[in-house]
Amino acid sequence: MDDLMKDRIDLLIDYIMKHCLWQFHSRSWDRKRQNEGILTKTTQLLCDEPVDLGTPADKCYWVDAVCLADAYKSRYPWLKTMDKDDIKALMGALHERLDHLTITGSLNLELTDQHY
Template sequence: MENKEKIEQLLDYIMKKCLWQFHSRAWDRERQNQEILTRTMQLLCDEPVEKETPADKCYWVDAVCLADAYKSRYTWLTDMSKDEIKEVMQGLKERLDFLTITGSLNEELKDQRY
């Protein structure tokens, strides 16, 4: 299976199951995508995850749920190296950022008064 197909499977789960993708401002979405997907990647790669601040803990909880769901639904993850997982997760972040931020037609995302 190609990385593009793997990315689309992971993205499909987020789009259907994760409410955090619907923040009302572009900068919130960008930060949320970065923080949650970075921590999810760290969990999938058995790397340490930062949990120092309340915000870190909030992102970590979402990442734990996402990593657990990915592990149980997408068994192909277990056959991947850490570098391959990181590559897929980076592609996932880029795709999610495009769909929810840069490619979005929602003009409210860019409204400075909102």
């Protein structure tokens, strides 16, 4: 991964960490599911692709994805210069980083408490 990609991921992660409450779900499986749902739909929106709204969960993730995609478009004009494959690669790397920060690398023991 080149430095430009890392810098862009840092900007996108920073926005999520400062503005998106959904990242703080209390169980690891919820965080994993939400990260996947929201970031997949955000990617689809950024790439002008159709978004599946077939379930209530899909609709919930879509609402957060619309907010995130709109914020990204308004704050990071360089997204408009990227082609779809580059956006997908960027968002895939962002997803990996977010999962690490909020799930696998988190020191929050509540995430893995079986009785919670």
